[in-house]
Amino acid sequence: MQPKVFDSWLAVDRKGLYCRPGGFHIDPHGPAEKAIVTHAHADHARPGLGAALATEETLAIMQTRLGDGAPKTPQALAYGEVLKIGDVSVWLAPAGHVLGSAQVVIEWEGVRAVVSGDYKRQADPTCAPFELVPCDLFVTEATFALPVFRHGDPAEEIGKLLRSVEQFPERTHAVGAYGLGKTQRVIKLLREAGYDRPIWLHGALQETCATYERFGIDLGDLRPATGEKRETLRGEIVLGPPSAITDRWSRRLADPVTAFASGWMRVRARARQRGVELPIVLSDHADWDELVQTIEETGAGEIWVTHGQEDALLHHIQMTGKRGRALRLIGFEEEEDQ
Template structure:
């Protein structure tokens, strides 16, 4: 038995109220009753704790919002005045008492500012993961496993078929294609928050030092990342560039744009999309993706399973994604497990991949 499992055996103490007595699934989202707050609510509420800035987790209109400084900066950039009534920043590792619950935010490794929510109440510790990954990412703080009594985990890629290849190998495919077709533009579909900036840093780490051209929808968050110390190198606006300037260039755009009229400004583009969903080749073909790049900001199957071992929780709740397979795996490992069936976390789990050409980017 792991040390983490040993440290959590007290979770079965009959004198403690089980976490399912004080954490409830309500229409607004996951409600922490003794603290009077929701985690990533899908409707406006009085008090929200937000794990990260993707719009299926960070929604406008909440009266009070608690998040990391990075997440609040992203929310301000994306939502403007609609970000919320009052905003409170909590640094990684700091603890705050809300009602009868001690709350701490620890890194999730998903995007800039992303956090897991650590809840301590009545002698039990519950960790709500939000979205997370375990790969190296120079744009955000790495995931930190926290031993707990109950681990509430995502399962976006919770099927054994989803095993993401090494990131630099996928970037190598892109650079090889650019070398093979030096006269063609390469248009890569990336989600504006997280994937865009991460792909840029992967390219820089692989030695690509030429300017990278950006669709206008990607520019504001790249400026924000740069202002917060993430080095992205030279970036140029593609929207106003002449077609001749984009010959042989690398152009990043929202996934919907690379299959839309916008891409016609490019010189015979090679269409690529960077997403964990590119593992599903049929999905890539249906969307006219010539160069699928399997690069994800979510944990793959092996990383989800490893995380259950690392946190050592005797009980796991699966919040969204491919719930059944991960519940089955956890049960086979002697972990009590169930699906929470939360709604409202689908749009950006697809990492901005439209269902068919011409549809808009996930909002």
């Protein structure tokens, strides 16, 4: 299939990626009448949607985070459940990114396109694992699409945090973690490593953790850190939004060890710029090896690349004989969850 054939039914307009025969956008970056939402992070799930299709979990998180800005007509679709929208067949496959995250599979006139949203292939106890879907066109993210980004073993990264807690029992460990996905993954990894003490949360993280627990993700003993006495938090692990770990909020903590859980912590300069004492290399996105592996395994002859480090990945795609294209969609910022 030639690129122009894909262009005839999947296009980029002022709202983002648009499926013409289905009449819907995928993760539009502003209000839209009809949309499919891959997951509930803020740069993919915007307020002001009319009819919106997503997993039950994504819709619940959107309601929690957006309130009155949540979709007016939400429709839940289970993984693997096929829905006909006009002449287009649509279904969702797990993306392995965060709870409820999905790849959007679109089939029309014998051709299959997969829009990945954000994804990872590392094991994650807080969400359904990534599912490979063979396709003709694969639209991939490229957040960490440079060979320097290889994320490593999550258990080893959590081990660094636990060793530091043991080494500095008089200090609070303040861990910056994005509220959707990263916070819950850090908590669950701590539990799997045998940490059974209370974990303390900044107020901004509590509602999303409660939503995870409603969907059966047991996070153990969680307690609000805001307003708690400094001595109570001495020797404890406190999770907060990355922005809170270095602002006035953290000053109430007892001589805190500042940590940050992010794929960007692979770059030491980033850690220094943020004043991070304990970088934890933990990402909810595919690293270079996973991106290359996934592109190969889909069997797609054409790859569209969006929101991230596009140039190196496009070069690799072209060197393997596939057709590559940078979509350059606007509206996908670098999030703190990476």
